[in-house]
Amino acid sequence: MRYSETKPPVFTLTAGPVDAYPEVLRALGTTVLYDYDPAFQAFFEDLTLKAQEALGCDLPPLILQGEPVLALEGAAASLIAKDDVVLNLASGVYGKGFGYWAARYAKKVEEIEVPYDTAIDPEQVRDFLKSHPEVKIVCVCNHDTPSGTLNDIDAIGAVVADAGALLIVDAVSSWGGMPTSPSSSQAGIYVTGPNKCLGCPPALSLVAVSEAAWAKIEANPDAPFASMLSFTDWKSAWKKTEPFPFTPSVAELNGLSAALDRYLDEGPEQVWARHALTARICREGIKGMGVELWPASEDIASPTATAVKMPTGIDAGNVLREARARYGVSMSAGRAETLGKLIRIGHMGPTAQPGYALLAVAAMGGALNALGAEVDVAAGLAAAHATWDAEIDA
Numbered sequence: 001m002r003y004s005e006t007k008p009p010v011f012t013l014t015a016g017p018v019d020a021y022p023e024v025l026r027a028l029g030t031t032v033l034y035d036y037d038p039a040f041q042a043f044f045e046d047l048t049l050k051a052q053e054a055l056g057c058d059l060p061p062l063i064l065q066g067e068p069v070l071a072l073e074g075a076a077a078s079l080i081a082k083d084d085v086v087l088n089l090a091s092g093v094y095g096k097g098f099g100y101w102a103a104r105y106a107k108k109v110e111e112i113e114v115p116y117d118t119a120i121d122p123e124q125v126r127d128f129l130k131s132h133p134e135v136k137i138v139c140v141c142n143h144d145t146p147s148g149t150l151n152d153i154d155a156i157g158a159v160v161a162d163a164g165a166l167l168i169v170d171a172v173s174s175w176g177g178m179p180t181s182p183s184s185s186q187a188g189i190y191v192t193g194p195n196k197c198l199g200c201p202p203a204l205s206l207v208a209v210s211e212a213a214w215a216k217i218e219a220n221p222d223a224p225f226a227s228m229l230s231f232t233d234w235k236s237a238w239k240k241t242e243p244f245p246f247t248p249s250v251a252e253l254n255g256l257s258a259a260l261d262r263y264l265d266e267g268p269e270q271v272w273a274r275h276a277l278t279a280r281i282c283r284e285g286i287k288g289m290g291v292e293l294w295p296a297s298e299d300i301a302s303p304t305a306t307a308v309k310m311p312t313g314i315d316a317g318n319v320l321r322e323a324r325a326r327y328g329v330s331m332s333a334g335r336a337e338t339l340g341k342l343i344r345i346g347h348m349g350p351t352a353q354p355g356y357a358l359l360a361v362a363a364m365g366g367a368l369n370a371l372g373a374e375v376d377v378a379a380g381l382a383a384a385h386a387t388w389d390a391e392i393d394a
């Protein structure tokens with residue numbers, strides 16, 4: 001028996017969007033209130049304050065009406081003025097991509113780019129900023145998802161703060177799945193979204209903006225307003241007494257509320273531990289069957305997605321198709337520069353569960369063998385299982 005490509009997979013173990021938590025799915029099906037009903041306005045204020053608690057930011061965050069690409073583009077448009085010099089840090093496809101947005105608004109974009117299986121060295125950023133005091137804004141991606149690699153945004157944030165510049169962070173696929181926050185990274189703008197580790201469908205952005213970044217946005221004559229990209233439009237909309245710039249996505253906000261409740265009830269530290277353990281079991285399983293991880297060092301492997309290097313002569317697309325057809329397991333391809341070179345197993349939200357790591361190892365190993373790669377699936381599963389048991393018995 002093979003699984004049909006025209007029917008949904010049995011297991012979605014992708015690197016985002018991920019399947020939603022059952023609580024979120026139920027909330028998406030609840031009453032759609034009129035946005036100016038006082039009950040909805042009070043709900044939106046409470047929701048924003050709940051998001052602030054979860055993010056641990058100083059000011060109420062923005063909840064924008066589009067998946068996080070909206071907030072990333074909006075960050076570039078709102079913060080960067082025509083006479084700004086920006087330093088973009090690129091260790092992967094998303095980091096690189098942010099530089100193209102920055103270039104639309106900045107006078108000049110400088111860039112530090114490193115191979116996409118490595119991470120940015122904060123000391124290199126320090127040296128660069130010393131020799132380029134004109135840089136006002138630095139941009140970095142925390143977890144560059146198409147590579148499954150992490151940048152140390154707290155260390156980079158400290159360097160950027162020392163230089164008196166503002167940091168824009170893309171934490172879309174890390175926040176909510178590992179210890180990272182707007183305050184620990186000293187971010188001016190910290191962008192994340194509910195569609196990765198919070199286990200919501202793709203639809204909204206969460207954005208923490210610091211006092212200093214608001215001051216810069218408000219002084220930027222080119223910052224958009226009356227626009228989908230505008231941060232300014234939404235600054236006060238969280239208060240139940242203030243109007244919305246346009247209609248919020250009521251159903252998606254109901255889903256976000258359920259996801260934040262779930263996150264805060266389970267406890268962020270427990271949630272992060274669950275992501276970290278799932279990723280560790282997965283990595284041990286992959287290595288145990290004799291297959292290599294994509295990140296050059298395991299220190300920079302993300303706890304929210306495991307990127308697996310394809311053995312020589314094996315086509316990643318065929319492995320994905322085979323895993324889905326044989327086992328009903330859907331995983332993610334690479335993107336742009338990493339497309340065809342790796343496969344990504346997501347550990348985000350509902351799929352950050354140890355059992356899914358075993359399933360992913362079995363599905364990937366079986367697919368590789370079906371394509372003639374000759375990997376030792378049993379050894380991989382034994383290593384994964386031993387890692388899980390060691391944690392249980394610790």
Ligand SMILES: *Cc1c(COP(=O)(O)O)cnc(C)c1O
Pocket residue numbers: 016017067068069094141143144145170171172173196
């Ligand atoms: C998912 C993700 C985004 C959102 O972008 P899409 O390409 O639309 O999914 C942004 N940044 C990172 C690092 C992501 O993982």
